[in-house]
Amino acid sequence: xxxVTQIPAALSVPEGENLVLNCSFTDSAIYNLQWFRQDPGKxxxxxxxxxxxxxxxxxxRLNASLDKSSGRSTLYIAASQPGDSATYLCAVPQxxxxxxxxxxxxxxxxxxx
Amino acid sequence: xxxxxxxxxxxxxxxxxxVTLRCSPKSGHDTVSWYQQALGQGPQFIFQYYEExxxxxxxxxxxxxxxxxxxxxxxxxxxxxxxxxxxxYLCASRPGTSGRATYNEQFFGPGTRLTVL
Numbered sequence: 001x002x003x004v005t006q007i008p009a010a011l012s013v014p015e016g017e018n019l020v021l022n023c024s025f026t027d028s029a030i031y032n033l034q035w036f037r038q039d040p041g042k043x044x045x046x047x048x049x050x051x052x053x054x055x056x057x058x059x060x061r062l063n064a065s066l067d068k069s070s071g072r073s074t075l076y077i078a079a080s081q082p083g084d085s086a087t088y089l090c091a092v093p094q095x096x097x098x099x100x101x102x103x104x105x106x107x108x109x110x111x112x113x
Numbered sequence: 114x115x116x117x118x119x120x121x122x123x124x125x126x127x128x129x130x131x132v133t134l135r136c137s138p139k140s141g142h143d144t145v146s147w148y149q150q151a152l153g154q155g156p157q158f159i160f161q162y163y164e165e166x167x168x169x170x171x172x173x174x175x176x177x178x179x180x181x182x183x184x185x186x187x188x189x190x191x192x193x194x195x196x197x198x199x200x201x202y203l204c205a206s207r208p209g210t211s212g213r214a215t216y217n218e219q220f221f222g223p224g225t226r227l228t229v230l
Contacts, residue, residue: 004155034218034219036221041201041224041226042223042224043117043119043203043221043222043223043224044156044203044205044221045221046218046219046220046221049218089155089156091155091156093219099161099207099217099219100146100158100161100169100171101146101148101156101158101205101219102158103155103156103157104155105153105154105155106154106155
C-alpha cells in the first residue's frame, strides 16, 4: 500500500527565503507525482505534474524534482513571498486503481513580510 | 473553461440526516473522483466514476454512494450522517478516454464544506 509523507508539517520563514518542501513515498512504481497548493478552506490548485520519466519540472519560481529510486520528491520555492502562504500537498496515483491519488499530510507554509 | 465546479459551497446537517453533493467536471473530462479531507489532513479517496459506473472505491462504508450522469456530472450521497463525516469534500476530474490517461493531471474543484451537528 502506497504511503506518502511530507516533511516538515509546518514551516514559517521570512519573505525572500528560498524553500525546500519534501515528499517521500514508499512504492516507487509511480507514473507521476503531482504537487498542489491549498489555501485555507479552499480546493486544491495543481502546481506541477512531474512524470516518472522526468527528473525536474519548473513553473515560474517553483521547481519540482523527482527521484523514483529513492522515493522522494522536492518542491523548491525561490524568493518566497507572503502570497505563497498556503498548504502544499504532494500526491501519487495508484497503479491499476483508476489513478486514485494518495496524498501526503501536507506542509503548512507561512511567509512573513 | 469553468474548471471543476461543486455545489453547494457549505452545508450544515444533523446526525442521522442524508446529504447530496454535486460536481461538474472540467470541460473534456469524463472521469470524476471524490475525496474527503478532514481538518489538517490530506484528502482521502472515496470513489471514482467513469462511464456512469463506480470503478474504484476507497475504504469508506456503504453509507457513501454516488452516481454519474450521461453529461459526466456526478453526485456524492452520504446517508445516516455521523459527526465524523464533517469534512471538506473534494471532487476531481481528468480525461479517462485518452490512451495516455494514466499520465493525466487531475483537477480539483473548490470543495463542499459539510458540518454535521
